[in-house]
Amino acid sequence: MNSVSPRDTERYHLRLLLLHAPGGCSFEELKTVDNEICQTFMDAAKRRGLLCDDTEHERCIAEAVIFQMPSQLRTLFCVMLLHCNPSNPIDLWNSFKTNMADDFIRHFDAKTTEAMVFYDIETMLAEQGRSFSDFGIPIPSVFCPLQSKNINKEEELRFGQKMYETLNEAQCLAVAKILGVYHRRSATTASCFFIDGPGGTGKTCLYNTLCH
Template identity: 65%
Template sequence: MLIILANEDKPKDENHIDHIVCSEIPDQDQFPQLYECVRRHMIHGPCGTLNPHSPCMEDGICSKQFPKEFQNDTLPNKDGYPRYRRRDTGITMTIGKYAVDNRWIVPYNPYLLMKYNAHINVEICATVKTHLDARYVRAPEAAWRLFEFPLHDKSRVVIRLAVHLPNQQPVYFAEGNEREALERAATKDTTLTAWFKLNAKNPDARQYLYDDIPQHFVFERNGTWKHRLLGENVVCRMYSVSPSDVERYHLRLLLLYTPDACSSDGLKTVDGQVCQTFMEAAKRRDLLRDDTEYERCMSEVVIFQMSQQLRTLSCVILLYCNPTKPVDLWNSFKAHMAEDFMQQVDGETTEAMAYYAIDAKLKEQGRSCSDFSIPSPTSIPYSFESKTINKEEELRIGQEMYAMLNQEQR
């Protein structure tokens, strides 16, 4: 990523460069978090004589010119890049079995490195002439640039709206800063909680749905919605929620159709009565559909796919789609899901085998048929019975079979 700064913001001398880019190991006692980030992400190699098989080695030389030389001060530009300060401070880090010093540090910005806790190489580029000379500019682009037409544009701003249960908003923090992150989250509203407060204070805002509010209001950095003064070219998106996350899924559903809620309880209020759950409120508002879509889907699979694929699909629907009546789906399609077992056993046992095949797939995801109130069969097919293994008997049989092997087989 190439970022071109305004003239007043460009680094004017070596001191400015040293404030932006660092190529040294920080003091572990004074900056323990930065020290750990540098150790994890900003060490090159090692390569060269320490590790001649490193991927960066070409003809016995590091393609990135590591290790660099020690130098007490940042030097002026060389080939478009300054030579950063790398003092011989005596501070080293142990990477594997190698000890590395400032000569092996990839240039970084301390703020960005600690903020993202990832490898971010930051350098000062004094000129982009070599970058431009390396490109082949064709006639259409040349004409476009000569006429000074815009090279890129953004027609819409995408606003993402939070969807979370009361007091369950996500909190992001760096390891060791949990308390500060919780205190900060407790005092700052999300887009959802700020929307509740906006409706409580501003009656005019109650005419808008949650996903329409960014077209008329702006969410500011202090966590409040303010009246939009310029432009309405925004695209609003609520975060998607899996139907298996039952309460949050129905919260999102209510937000799509309820314009005037002033709190989470207000969102659950239907005909003056506060419902116990968001799911109950959605049902009373007639927002929930039946399982017709899932039935149509499985009916189509019955025609074009085998029983095994139908059982897999039923597991997906149970795990991720939260059907309202899973038992009815089972009763409607259990005969089709058991068809590939019919050549092995009789009719009643085939359904039991289909049941246990589905149950085994669900258990791989930490669920079971009983979680969906699907009744277990009265008979357990042989292939799914739990067998007690007699270890002594199996050992005796194994030793007898081993004794029957010839010399080459052993």
């Protein structure tokens, strides 16, 4: 059987059960643990002890809280949902949503700030074809999405082209490969590129070119 992305939650946990819980002849049997039928394959995998807990995820965010800005914490939380497959996203959300709202809390009440954090992260998830609902995190009672920045696309494209013209051959190859993967992306696939190099070799220039 081919590997399945953790982003495809139920299929991923079905595969986990098929690998580690032999003898099941139906979906219902695979969901049955201690003579009780679980609602999802994920629940069954948890009850069978096939999933690690979220201790490392909690430590990661708790450490980031010490030195990262709230907007960076929101990005980290989004990345964790997309790529780290936390076993209990709701608990992580409830544990750290206040920290992720520190830049809003000075100006708004608690319910509004929670909603602002929710919709900021929801926008990031939507860019990757996902939603908070995919992770069982409920929509807040207050609706207040953050206002999008007005972006002059033509101006940004012109600026990006000017930056692209300054790249060397190796940087151009990197841009072509990354953008090629980006344009071929789908809701069920994900790619991550790590760009490394000594200081002064133009990594920031490459990042900025890709952003534009």
